[in-house]
Amino acid sequence: MKHIVKIMALLVALSAIWISLLQTSVLPESYTWLLPLYSIVTLGCYGLLMVGVGLMRFPTCPQESLLLQEDIVEAKGFLKEKGVDVGSD
Amino acid sequence: MASISNSMEAKEDDDNNKYSIIVPTYNERLNIALIVYLIFKHLQNVNFEIIVVDDGSPDGTQEIVKQLQQVYGEDRILLRPRAKKLGLGTAYIHGLKHATGNFVVIMDADLSHHPKYLPSFIKKQIETGASIVTGTRYVSGGGVHGWNLMRKLTSRGANVLAQTLLWPGVSDLTGSFRLYKKSVLEDVISSCVSKGYVFQMEMIVRASRKGYHIEEVPITFVDRVYGSSKLGGSEIVEYLKGLLYLLVTT
Ligand SMILES: Nc1nc2c(ncn2[C@@H]2O[C@H](COP(=O)(O)OP(=O)(O)O)[C@@H](O)[C@H]2O)c(=O)[nH]1
Ligand SMILES: [Mg+2]
Numbered sequence: 001m002k003h004i005v006k007i008m009a010l011l012v013a014l015s016a017i018w019i020s021l022l023q024t025s026v027l028p029e030s031y032t033w034l035l036p037l038y039s040i041v042t043l044g045c046y047g048l049l050m051v052g053v054g055l056m057r058f059p060t061c062p063q064e065s066l067l068l069q070e071d072i073v074e075a076k077g078f079l080k081e082k083g084v085d086v087g088s089d
Numbered sequence: 090m091a092s093i094s095n096s097m098e099a100k101e102d103d104d105n106n107k108y109s110i111i112v113p114t115y116n117e118r119l120n121i122a123l124i125v126y127l128i129f130k131h132l133q134n135v136n137f138e139i140i141v142v143d144d145g146s147p148d149g150t151q152e153i154v155k156q157l158q159q160v161y162g163e164d165r166i167l168l169r170p171r172a173k174k175l176g177l178g179t180a181y182i183h184g185l186k187h188a189t190g191n192f193v194v195i196m197d198a199d200l201s202h203h204p205k206y207l208p209s210f211i212k213k214q215i216e217t218g219a220s221i222v223t224g225t226r227y228v229s230g231g232g233v234h235g236w237n238l239m240r241k242l243t244s245r246g247a248n249v250l251a252q253t254l255l256w257p258g259v260s261d262l263t264g265s266f267r268l269y270k271k272s273v274l275e276d277v278i279s280s281c282v283s284k285g286y287v288f289q290m291e292m293i294v295r296a297s298r299k300g301y302h303i304e305e306v307p308i309t310f311v312d313r314v315y316g317s318s319k320l321g322g323s324e325i326v327e328y329l330k331g332l333l334y335l336l337v338t339t
Pocket of ligand 1: 112113114115116117142143144174175176177180196197198199201313317318
């Protein structure tokens, strides 16, 4: 099944629940009408929150860049000795 | 009894493994030399070959590769050039045709993918029997160095969007430091059509949909020191188009 179909199915299921809520009026009607809006806002907030948290916790590795510099020096030394042209650049 | 012979078989198999490391290059004259040295340094008791797919780099990358062949041997470093710049996706396919190993590693030449992680890819594959081991920057032990806030923001946004819409089951979709069983790579790559970043994403999403066993290992990613990035332009738009494409085709 294509993935978009799965997502559509999910949306259809959610709408079905919503419509049945409207008809059975378990919740106050005005409240039920606004439910889709609430869901969209919630989803949006979730997305922004995830991006925000991800950004705050973005894993960085400054020490890796120093280690890489050492590796580069080591590699250049070895290669130069073997006659590989690592001079330019 | 059975378990003993099984583990002995597994041991036997490990010793017979050969890894073909495909490195696409375009103007990576210095980087290719450095990365070859580092691969040999970190894979001392492993049977491997390095396949350099160079797209006619004007900076003389191929000259350097030939010099490296003199040092390390033409059987260990294979130069499989193409006449002109034809893009990354087809570079992998081209390299794959010449691979003689039963496993294939794909990595960038620009030192953002450090060869020191190769042993952990190999170890993870042997431990789990996975079809694909993919490097991830977004778990503990992983990380990125050298990105500005904007770059981080787009990366996070892209990731959250893809995770919510595609449910791919891997944490780092656009990373391209990966180890594949050769047959699996051949299978997956033949069904991929995207370009650029989306290509990496398409590969892993399709593999995941096909039910292949995918494992992750943490890697760190240091932005390139030498040379310049070849991907660019309207990346965000391309990415969104790619996402849409994957939604309707996978
Ligand atoms: N053969 C070949 N290699 C390429 C091409 N474009 C990029 N590459 C290589 O692919 C790797 C990743 O490219 P890079 O420019 O670093 O992309 P970025 O890391 O996403 O910015 C590097 O090793 C490049 O030299 C291409 O058209 N042909
Ligand atoms: Mg790069």
